[in-house]
Amino acid sequence: MNPQNRVKISTLPTGVPGLDDILGGGIPEFSFNIIAGAPGCGKTTLAHQFVFANATPERPALYFTILGEPALKMLRYQQQYSFFDLSKLGSCVRFINLSHVVGTRGLTGVLEEITQEVEAANPGIVVVDSFRTVIRNVPESNEVQVQSFLQDLGMLLTSSQATTFLIGEYVEAELRDNPVFTVSDGLLWLRQNVEGNSVVRKLQIMKLRGQESVPGMHTFRISEAGIQAFSRTLGLAGRKNTVRGASRLSTGVAELDAMLGGGIPEGDSLLIAGSSGTGKSLLATQFIAAGLREGQPGIIAVFEERPEEYAQRAENFGLPLHSAMRDGNLKVIYLRPLDLSVDETLQEIIDSVKATGAKRLVIDSLAGFEMALAPGFRADFRESLYRMIYSVTGIGVTILSTVEMEESFTELLFSNYSVSFLTDDMIRLRYVEIEGQLRKILMVLKMRGGNHSKDIREYEITSQGIVIGECLKDYDRLVTGIPSRAQRGTV
């Protein structure tokens, strides 16, 4: 149909940060939805968040409770969330218990009661919690009865222009041939899996008529603020990509810029790999400081030390991070190792990038990042990191990540984490043993955007930062860490 002739489906905000992005804009108005999942996974909380975000005195929300969680207990616990607005109770949000109706009058009675309440209140939102118990507690119910009840209920609420949520404890095996799922316009499935000592919560939009939602499993967290969802696209889907590599960004080390062919291409992801003490963090800080000198805000995500310590260490090298933090041009995000999910960590980084207008982002380090995650999320690490790098570089931010390498003196490892595929450019720092000294060498391994120096250069860490020296042409097998003096020019 011609788009101009189509009925326009408005959407309602869910009140759940991140969920509207996942749904493709919000919940379609007047839709008939199921929130399904096992007990304790956040179904009621999700419904409450939606209700308190949308109910008005003119179009109140009717929240029917049946035989699930006792209503008084539900109110006792739900009011602990910050979204629970007591002033809306009664005028905008009305709780109605129908447990006696189910027992005495069955599905017909439930439908009659809901009809009566809906006609009296003209609600904009109707929630039935738990709908599953309605079905379970009607012994004579059969599939035809249930289907008929659902269709009548759906018709009543849609014609009353109410957006509806039926909440039910379902398991995925019940998806097939269940009339509830057939009739519904939207199906939001919540899960929580225990992995090790951690709980991993995921949600999935299994069905949504009328609009395009983001497919797949999305992490969510339940906190004092309620549910927060983290879209797999990190809220950056559909953003217009900037032209990558349009300009070059200085690393803050002129010789290294030259080795990179003029600096890091804007919008690239650069990985610095090296073992402990090789200067990865220093190089990352010099990269940020160079941006600050050029008026480019930056973000540093640290996992292994606190922002104050990180900034102080930079100050020792003459890199004034403190003043940039005070001026709001630099944000150092300290992500504590407390069962983080990848997506919420990435969301915090992205929110900071958006808030500061950052052009440069440092992740120091990927190893620290992974260790900060709950074990259950580590399986998602590479995939999530890929999504973040793709999304953030897509909006023109240049990323420098560091990765700790276990040093081998027989071969040159690129990365323990097999994340090299995530990066456009890669620099390797390593120790070498030369003439009884442990010295440091640096090499550019990869530049996706073009040519780069093939030199293996010695460097030192000085009070002025990284200072790159000459190419060590007199040695062979430098990459092994145990070079030998080259035998050249002799016949």
Place this chain on the structure above:
Amino acid sequence: MNRATPSPKHRDLVLRLIAFEAIADGVPGSNPPAAFRVVEKLRVPLSRMAGRVAFQALLTAALRQTKARVPDFQGVQINGEGLLEGGSGIANQDRMAEAGVLLISQLLGLLTELIGEAMTLKILFAVWPDFTVLPKEAERVINHEPAK
């Protein structure tokens, strides 16, 4: 709202509710029936919000605790509709008045422990929108002053 012994503040709140109902009755001294009507008026929104069974469970617990402290209240029962019955033939009016106060205090105390004071007050305001601003007649009821 302490369940065992209502604080002066909560006692005052309960007295106000009873006074409101007593005035509506036109019989200022009839404390037990007024207290019963407070319960009856609470029954409607609470049963609607939390279910009949939940309301009756709260009232049963409140009545049990009241009877333990005021044995004269033994004859008071909850019928199938969740209404109080059997308070009529009690001789000692002062003790009965106190029992009425205690019963409602217990009921509101239980409710407050479950859903908090703010939400409990919200429910009370929905039933008695003006109960914090008592007419003079009600003040006399609370203070046991004779009607003029």
